[in-house]
Amino acid sequence: MSDDYTRIMELEQAISRLPQGGITYKKINGKAQPYLQWTENGKSKSKYVKLAEREKVFEQVELRRKLQEELKTLKRNVPAPDPAPAKVQFETYVVMGSGLKAFTRGIQNWEKRDCYQQLCQYINSDLTDRVCLIYGLRRTGKTTMLRQAILEMTTEQFSETVYIKARSTDTMAALNRDLNKLFELGYQYIFIDEVTLMADFIDSAAVFSDIYASMGMKIVLSGTDSLGFWFTLHQELYDRAISIHTTYIPFREHSRLLGIDSIDEYIRYGGTLRAGETDFESNEINADDASFRDDESTRRYIDTAICKNIQHSLACCKDGRYFRHLQSLYDADELTNAINRIIEDMNHRFVIRTLIRKFKSHDLGSAAELLRKEQVPERRSDILDRIDTDAVTKRLMEILHIRNQEEQSIGITAAHVAEIKEYLLALDLIVENPVETSMKDADPLEGILFAQPGMRYCQAQALVYSLRKDPVFAELSEGEKDMVCGRMLEEVRGRMMEEIVLLETVKAAKRTRQVFKLTFARAEFDMVIYDHETNSCECYEIKRSTQVVDRQAQYLSDEGYLAETERRFGQITKRCVIYRGPDAMLGNGIVYLNVESYLKAL
Numbered sequence: 001m002s003d004d005y006t007r008i009m010e011l012e013q014a015i016s017r018l019p020q021g022g023i024t025y026k027k028i029n030g031k032a033q034p035y036l037q038w039t040e041n042g043k044s045k046s047k048y049v050k051l052a053e054r055e056k057v058f059e060q061v062e063l064r065r066k067l068q069e070e071l072k073t074l075k076r077n078v079p080a081p082d083p084a085p086a087k088v089q090f091e092t093y094v095v096m097g098s099g100l101k102a103f104t105r106g107i108q109n110w111e112k113r114d115c116y117q118q119l120c121q122y123i124n125s126d127l128t129d130r131v132c133l134i135y136g137l138r139r140t141g142k143t144t145m146l147r148q149a150i151l152e153m154t155t156e157q158f159s160e161t162v163y164i165k166a167r168s169t170d171t172m173a174a175l176n177r178d179l180n181k182l183f184e185l186g187y188q189y190i191f192i193d194e195v196t197l198m199a200d201f202i203d204s205a206a207v208f209s210d211i212y213a214s215m216g217m218k219i220v221l222s223g224t225d226s227l228g229f230w231f232t233l234h235q236e237l238y239d240r241a242i243s244i245h246t247t248y249i250p251f252r253e254h255s256r257l258l259g260i261d262s263i264d265e266y267i268r269y270g271g272t273l274r275a276g277e278t279d280f281e282s283n284e285i286n287a288d289d290a291s292f293r294d295d296e297s298t299r300r301y302i303d304t305a306i307c308k309n310i311q312h313s314l315a316c317c318k319d320g321r322y323f324r325h326l327q328s329l330y331d332a333d334e335l336t337n338a339i340n341r342i343i344e345d346m347n348h349r350f351v352i353r354t355l356i357r358k359f360k361s362h363d364l365g366s367a368a369e370l371l372r373k374e375q376v377p378e379r380r381s382d383i384l385d386r387i388d389t390d391a392v393t394k395r396l397m398e399i400l401h402i403r404n405q406e407e408q409s410i411g412i413t414a415a416h417v418a419e420i421k422e423y424l425l426a427l428d429l430i431v432e433n434p435v436e437t438s439m440k441d442a443d444p445l446e447g448i449l450f451a452q453p454g455m456r457y458c459q460a461q462a463l464v465y466s467l468r469k470d471p472v473f474a475e476l477s478e479g480e481k482d483m484v485c486g487r488m489l490e491e492v493r494g495r496m497m498e499e500i501v502l503l504e505t506v507k508a509a510k511r512t513r514q515v516f517k518l519t520f521a522r523a524e525f526d527m528v529i530y531d532h533e534t535n536s537c538e539c540y541e542i543k544r545s546t547q548v549v550d551r552q553a554q555y556l557s558d559e560g561y562l563a564e565t566e567r568r569f570g571q572i573t574k575r576c577v578i579y580r581g582p583d584a585m586l587g588n589g590i591v592y593l594n595v596e597s598y599l600k601a602l
Contacts, residue, residue: 271452
């Protein structure tokens with residue numbers, strides 16, 4: 001029963017994100033042209049489907065039809081929630097009684113998010129005039145937290161609890177009328193899911209805190225449009241809400257929830273709870289269910305979870321006033337493409353920095369050296385010494401810069417980029433972490449870290465494998481192509497491991513500590529932790545290796561770099577290499593720490 005209720009809500013949520021209506025054709029200059037036609041507020045509306053968008057729109061319309069058929073069948077077979085008390089009719093989808101019990105079945109043994117305790121504290125507190133907002137990108141555990149909180153309620157609390165599943169057709173006026181009825185009936189705990197689907201939520205959200213919370217009701221609001229909540233926190237619910245963010249899932253929590261202890265698996269699937277939630281023992285299920293299992297699934301996630309999130313919230317807030325410079329892109333149906341391209345561009349720059357610096361050497365950097373030194377004879381190769389390095393580099397640059405050319409053709413300006421990045425920051429998708437230099441008076445360099453490594457890795461992976469189109473590569477055997485691409489991806493995973501360690505250390509650092517990458521004229525420390533109170537620091541190198549190798553710590557042993565660091569950041573109290581091998585202490589005072597153990601201990 002509970003699975004059917006859950007599936008109904010999943011279907012309603014999925015349908016709400018797909019285009020409304022169906023495809024109809026109109027004759028324009030004697031030629032049939034497709035239009036998307038739907039009914040809105042009793043009026044028929046239509047929109048021309050551009051040639052470049054037709055395949056995608058047709059697929060979405062067909063998918064909506066299939067999902068609606070499945071939903072219709074399910075609703076015929078699933079009993080409706082308990083009827084409301086006599087003579088009381090609700091306008092929104094209100095679940096109570098046995099329907100609420102069914103909604104919470106099957107999750108008794110599910111692990112809880114780290115932030116779950118914040119929700120419990122709110123529910124059981126004496127706070128008035130405050131609502132609780134649970135927001136984050138899709139597949140980060142929001143609805144599950146609501147179900148878990150309802151499941152753990154006392155008998156008395158449960159009898160005073162309802163769950164409301166908001167729909168895009170609902171209005172704040174209708175919800176307000178239902179909340180009035182619920183208050184009169186004595187209900188005290190109100191969980192409203194997907195509240196941001198309502199177009200007038202952002203501009204009317206104050207009613208929850210100013211009226212119902214002040215009357216003693218506990219109001220928990222959950223939604224996928226994180227930006228909409230961000231707007232309400234700065235406007236309607238300013239200083240009247242407790243916010244719980246779910247987007248960022250650190251390695252230690254991801255590992256605990258899904259039973260995945262490998263940093264490589266976190267790089268592949270990290271950022272959402274989709275991978276592994278069905279069957280922890282099945283690698284095939286994990287791969288099929290992952291949000292970021294391939295480039296196409298990543299693009300779909302960006303389209304539905306991020307691009308639509310931003311556009312829906314902007315359109316609903318103050319009649320679209322916050323579109324600012326993005327209005328022209330939105331009016332031309334180009335905003336989704338622009339957001340996608342800016343995210344991709346950040347990934348392209350990441351891949352360029354990671355790979356091109358290796359390719360510039362004649363042997364393609366460490367990848368060639370590792371292939372020559374392979375202990376397994378079958379994998380040993382000098383292929384990277386024989387290919388045309390200049391041709392490979394040129395091909396890579398062409399692939400990675402093609403998006404920049406497209407951006408220029410549609411007129412993405414610096415203002416567009418700045419505003420989209422501001423909204424990506426508000427969504428917790430990216431984190432700014434400026435890079436420090438050894439020069440005392442120099443300004444820090446821009447540094448942006450991704451909070452969802454799986455998204456970054458799959459797009460980087462697609463770029464690396466596109467090198468197969470290079471004519472030099474085409475002459476290699478399939479085995480050699482796989483070997484070369486595999487070594488390139490090793491470089492990408494190494495750089496991503498650096499970013500993950502840096503990001504998670506930044507997030508976990510105390511207020512008196514500053515965490516950053518430190519660059520010198522010809523070298524860098526992957527991470528420095530500076531303590532402002534003690535005027536001291538710790539210096540780290542981050543390596544993907546599983547072996548202790550002297551050259552991994554060469555900068556940590558260089559007296560010149562150590563002296564430059566101490567002149568600016570005080571005494572160095574720790575020198576450490578974070579890698580994938582076991583913990584170890586060397587005779588020269590350099591500590592080796594296992595990366596998974598380090599991240600779990602934060």
